Amino acid sequence: MSRIPDIVKPHLRTFDGGRCRHLTAYLPSITLCMSVAAVLLIVPAAAHISRDYGFFTRDPTQIGNIPRYAGYLSSLGVMAWTVGAAVSLFTSAVLVSRSRDDADPRFFLFFGGFTALLGWDDLFLIHENFILGEKSLFLVYGVIALTGVVLFRGVFRNEATGFAQAAAAAFLLSLSVDAGQRLIERQIGDIRxxxxxxxxxxxxVCWAIFLCKIGAASISRCTHE
Structure with a gap:
């Protein structure tokens, strides 16, 4: 596994294992409190836009009165992001108290959080309503991804890296088609x-598989140390 570059180690030392373990102990309570807050937030939100509570709690297909299978691929995509993020954050929590390699838990925390952010964006279409424009936000995502690759480049030498490479290629294809959508749609129509x-x-899906494979391998390795 990769080591953290010397230039960034001073900034990471404050996040020692003891402090991380102390924080991890409070995560269930924090998660529960955030869940309760998400429910209570519906009350002022509904009053603000003059909607009933069901507008915020029911499935969008029920609210829009459209077939339940509408947008099913998008829903499956959000599930893939969620699996990748959950596995990564869980792996980070396990490794922080077991791993001897400082880079391990930080890799999973970094990319777990980033994957959760991408899932949040995909679910609520944040990029399409970003105040500085869609391209600006995609640029930010690109910088975050490249930063993670540089900091944890050793991890990407893992045997599961083929899935990460496939994910990158698929995302680039999707972005390329989106960038040239008008021209491409003239040529091939709705299949664009x-x-x-x-x-x-x-x-x-490929990214989630990558995170699951290296997460499982890292937990297995640290339990046999």
Whole structure:
């Protein structure tokens, strides 16, 4: 596994194992409190836009009165992001008290959080309503991803890296089709949407597989140390 570059180690030392373990102990309570807050937030939100509570709690297909299978690929994509994020954050919590390699838990924490952010974006279409424009937000995501690759480049030498490479290729294809959507749609019609969204979905699945494989390998290795 990779080591953290010397230039960034001083900034990471404050996050020692003891402090991380102390924080981890409070995560269940924090999660529960955030869940309760999410439910209570519906009350002022409903009053603010003059909607009933069901507008916020029911499935969008029920609210929109459309077939339940509408947008099913998008829903599966969000599930893939969620699996990748959950596995990564869980692995980070396990490794923080067991691993001897400082890079291990930080890799999973970094990319677990980033994957959760991408899932949040995919679910609520944040990029399409970003104040500085969609391209600006995609640029930020690209910088975050490249930063993670540089900091944890040793991890990407893992045998599971082929899935990460496939994910990157799929995302680039999806972004390329989106960037040239008008020209491409003139040539191939509505199938352009299938290629764009299908590539993004395959990318999310490949990325989740990558995180699951190296997460399982890291937990297995640290339990046998």
């Amino acid at each position: 949407i299938l290629i764009e969204d299908g590539a993004k979905f395959i990318g999310a």
